[in-house]
Amino acid sequence: MDIRTTNGSLIDQNYVPSKNAKDVSKLGKEDAITLGKTNMHEYAFGITTTNEHYGAVKNPWDTEYISGGSSGGSAASVATNQTIASLGTDTGGSIRIPVAACGIVGLNPTNGKISTKGIAGISWTLDNLGPLAANMSDLAIMMEALTDNLYSEYCIDDIRGLRIGVPTTFLIKT
Amino acid sequence: MKRYSISELQRVYETKEFSPVEITQKYLETIKSTSKTFNSFITVTGRPSIKIGQ
Numbered sequence: 001m002d003i004r005t006t007n008g009s010l011i012d013q014n015y016v017p018s019k020n021a022k023d024v025s026k027l028g029k030e031d032a033i034t035l036g037k038t039n040m041h042e043y044a045f046g047i048t049t050t051n052e053h054y055g056a057v058k059n060p061w062d063t064e065y066i067s068g069g070s071s072g073g074s075a076a077s078v079a080t081n082q083t084i085a086s087l088g089t090d091t092g093g094s095i096r097i098p099v100a101a102c103g104i105v106g107l108n109p110t111n112g113k114i115s116t117k118g119i120a121g122i123s124w125t126l127d128n129l130g131p132l133a134a135n136m137s138d139l140a141i142m143m144e145a146l147t148d149n150l151y152s153e154y155c156i157d158d159i160r161g162l163r164i165g166v167p168t169t170f171l172i173k174t
Numbered sequence: 175m176k177r178y179s180i181s182e183l184q185r186v187y188e189t190k191e192f193s194p195v196e197i198t199q200k201y202l203e204t205i206k207s208t209s210k211t212f213n214s215f216i217t218v219t220g221r222p223s224i225k226i227g228q
Contacts, residue, residue: 004217033198033226035205036218055213063211077214081177082205134177141180 007120008040008070010053021118023087023129023146030145035083038073044089044122046070047097060102068101070094074132075102085133085142089119091126099132105139106132114146175204194227 001020006012020028028034039057041049049057049072057072059065060079067076071088075098078086088095090108099106107130114129121127131142140151178186178197186192192200202220209215 002222003219006216008216028226031194033194033223034219035198035201035223036215039213039216051213054216057214058212060212067212073214073216076212077205077209080208080212080214081175082208082214083201084178084180084183135179138180 003034003037005037005120006054008042008044008051008054013053017118019118022115023119027087027142027145032145038071038077038083038086040073040088041070041094044070044091044094044120047093049073049098066101068098070098071106071132072098072102075099075104075106078102078132078134079104081134085131085138088130088132089116089121090128090130091121091123095128095130095132104132104134105136106130107139107143109143109147175200195224198223198227 001017003016005015005017039049039051039054041047042051047069048066049069050066057067057076059067060076071094074086074088077083079102088106090096095106095108108128109130111128116127116129119129131139131146133139133142137152137155140155143151183197187194202218202223205215205218
């Protein structure tokens, strides 16, 4: 709260909320320190983060490329070590796309797993809030803080023998 | 700047290598020098962040 929250828009350029979203308060209870508000696709309605008001977010690996979006600033800030972890919302890929483009990890959790109360949304039924982090152990810790469930114990170093399903038909049309 | 994981940060605080305020300052400095290149931030909180660190 008391932090300018533009939602990547010009309309809300001076909007300062008087209350924290529930998830922000939860992270605060775990002694997380907020460093600011990251850039994003305007109103989370797009996947490029070519924001015409606050500048297009550049891809950390090659600034000629986009960061993906809508949580492009979140992903780029984690990838360039300006933050340790960040939050984003995902309706149609807004966490998954930028983390893939920026080479970090993120999670679009099961719908309803994490409260979206107090978070600006684009869909009442499809928005999810999730963490973005540089590695799986940080992502697990963020999920633990946001849900009170255990995740770290599922982080195992040796994945030999683990069966991984790859839905090739979703990726490559045959 | 070195990349810290969350568990590494806990160790850094416990061994008093750095305080939360010092870590916050390090990150704010990194944001200051890096953010413009990538347009990654809209608002940086600065002093309020350091206050939380205290």
